[in-house]
Amino acid sequence: MALGLPFLFLFGTAWAAKPAPTENLQAAQQAIANAERVDAAVNSAVELGEARNKLALATAAVSDKKMVVAQRLADESRAEAELAAARSTAAKASAVNNDMKRSTSTLIDEMQRKTGESK
């Protein structure tokens, strides 16, 4: 019996009637919305798709009353969505920089060509 209590506790946590991880789900939804707002659908479609998929699974787990699983899936969805947003933003920043580099080098090329012509 000495071992019974921790044993019960161990399994009890899994089976206890847990409330749906509403906050986690909302946080995931929010993160996905944020990612969409920064064009993740274009720049980091794989991550955004994964986040949406995880959120769908989490919602399904809630329906199945698998609240622990639902919460983990919701958290993973949120982490994935945040990654999608961060990568999209990084991609855009990089694109802006590349544009600037290109236009600057074009300017320098033109300048050298013009100077070459005049000489």
Place this chain on the structure above:
Amino acid sequence: MNHSNSMPVRTLIAAAVVAALIAGCASTPRQPMGSAEVRAKLTQLQSNTNLANRAPVALKDAESAVKVAETPQKDLELAAHRVYIADRKVDTARALAETSAAEAERVTLNQMSEKARLDSRTREVDRAKADASMAQVDAANARADTAEQKVATNQARNDADAAVLAAKVSQDEAALAQQQASELQRQVALLQARPTDRGLVLTLGDTLFATGKSELKSGASANLDRITAFMSEYPNRTALIEGFTDSMGADDYNQQLSQRRADSVKRYLVGKGVGSERLSANGRGENSPVADNESLAGRQQNRRVEVVISQAPQITGAN
């Protein structure tokens, strides 16, 4: 799992728990699967000097998540979940750091772009300036050419003017010479005199005086008035009045007679308004005959008064 209190079951369970504990003890140093890879990824990010300090909050969050993921966990699903979360957080931290780095780089890029634009504009200005100064040089050259042409034109004009002037001068000289020639002719005609080396010589015959007398006859005035007219028209001329006789009679008498006659002519001319300083009278006696004294006609020619009108000091001074 409700297997009540049966001994064999309990023993089994106990054994299982012990086994699990042993397994747990055995796995305690072992990190959850994939956590090492996440840690490596995090370490890589942290050792990237360009990114390590870019997203401190996200990096700290990732660090915590990795630590949690590294915590040994018997619940493999939970362990896998934690590794998943840690992995995404490390990736997120990297992406945020990259964004920050890109934004930082943009400052430099802006400066480069600005510099390039400035250089370009500077070169354009320089080129425009060069073009302008080239045009200026061209204009100056053109101006110089024009000036040169102008100088040449002026030179040509001056030459032409000089030529015209020279022509005019020679024309004038010719005209003057002609004028002088005609003037001489006029004077000769006026005086009915003859041009000689000494000047214009007017010979007044013996009709002026009665024989042996030095008083002018009344009819002599016509010849003398021509001299008066001439002298008043050419006021810078002087006249030498010379008296001559034939060889009849004594030399001394003839000399005095010729002098008185010359004086008489001078007196007449002074009386008509010719300045006495312009006139000189000289008796030459019977010397300097112009014909022989043997015949009557010759002696008549020798009895005479000659008026020698001096050459003008300058011929052109007649004007």
